[in-house]
Amino acid sequence: MTRSRAHTCRACAELLVDYVKGELSPSRCRSIERHLTDCAGCAKFQSELRREIAACRAHGGPSMPAAARRRAQQRIRRIMDGALRSQ
Amino acid sequence: MGRTTSRNGSSVAPPDYAALVRAASSGDRSATERLLMKAQEVAYRFSLAACGHSHDAEDVMQDALLKTYQHVASIRRPGAFRTWLYRTIKNACLMRRRRGVSEPGHLLSLEELLPSSVDAPSDPGRDPAQTLEDSQLRRRIGKAFKGLPPVYRVVVFLREMEGLSTRETAGVLGISEANVKTRLRRAHLQMRKELSA
Numbered sequence: 387m388t389r390s391r392a393h394t395c396r397a398c399a400e401l402l403v404d405y406v407k408g409e410l411s412p413s414r415c416r417s418i419e420r421h422l423t424d425c426a427g428c429a430k431f432q433s434e435l436r437r438e439i440a441a442c443r444a445h446g447g448p449s450m451p452a453a454a455r456r457r458a459q460q461r462i463r464r465i466m467d468g469a470l471r472s473q
Numbered sequence: 474m475g476r477t478t479s480r481n482g483s484s485v486a487p488p489d490y491a492a493l494v495r496a497a498s499s500g501d502r503s504a505t506e507r508l509l510m511k512a513q514e515v516a517y518r519f520s521l522a523a524c525g526h527s528h529d530a531e532d533v534m535q536d537a538l539l540k541t542y543q544h545v546a547s548i549r550r551p552g553a554f555r556t557w558l559y560r561t562i563k564n565a566c567l568m569r570r571r572r573g574v575s576e577p578g579h580l581l582s583l584e585e586l587l588p589s590s591v592d593a594p595s596d597p598g599r600d601p602a603q604t605l606e607d608s609q610l611r612r613r614i615g616k617a618f619k620g621l622p623p624v625y626r627v628v629v630f631l632r633e634m635e636g637l638s639t640r641e642t643a644g645v646l647g648i649s650e651a652n653v654k655t656r657l658r659r660a661h662l663q664m665r666k667e668l669s670a
Contacts, residue, residue, distance in 0.1 A: 403658040441614045447634035448521035450514050458513040461508055
């Protein structure tokens with residue numbers, strides 16, 4: 387890899403998340419797209435990043451266990467019943 | 474907006490809080506109960522993402538429940554409820570951290586970080602090999618997410634998992650939009666490194 391190519395790949399990697407999230411200006415998008423058509427490594431990185439972001443969405447983050455859900459429901463019942471009694 | 478409901482009832486895409494808030498503030502008991510459950514659920518998940526302690530999450534849930542209950546009747550802009558809720562939860566997490574009550578704590582278990590949708594029925598039209606690969610990737614994402622520093626983890630949680638915009642995330646966390654983008658970029662690069670290891 388030439389030094390100038392390495393520099394462009396580094397700049398591309400820095401901007402790729404913003405590019406995938408649609409948060410770059412049209413001119414920067416065009417510049418990234420030009421680089422992606424020329425560089426198989428960055429193109430692969432981009433497709434992996436897209437999969438990673440989709441997997442994050444599908445993962446959905448930490449889950450709430452059933453026991454915590456039951457306690458949450460009990461708290462709601464207590465707060466709602468207390469409000470009714472005070473009316 | 475497309476919605477995916479996971480096995481624990483949590484949503485990948487943001488629920489329609491505005492409609493729920495409007496119904497709750499007009500005295501609809503069922504809507505109030507659903508809103509209070511949503512508030513606690515978001516509080517639990519946010520707290521785990523931010524602090525990694527489930528015992529803190531229970532306290533933050535109670536805080537979110539009380540504040541939402543007190544706040545709901547006086548809401549003027551139902552559309553702004555969602556960011557208000559996240560900000561309230563973030564502040565509750567911060568208060569606990571400042572008081573030093575989060576240490577030592579129960580660290581986030583792997584089970585709690587399992588993909589919300591891991592047991593979801595697979596689409597019969599999908600390639601089984603691809604479905605398996607996606608499921609494995611989601612599990613590895615859970616581990617990579619757990620390995621992130623809290624400041625990055627909370628941005629990934631809000632942006633990618635809760636679907637907040639850059640502006641909303643900046644508002645919730647009290648940082649600039651540029652900072653949100655930087656943290657998200659670094660988080661993804663770190664997760665990428667972990668996933669390709």
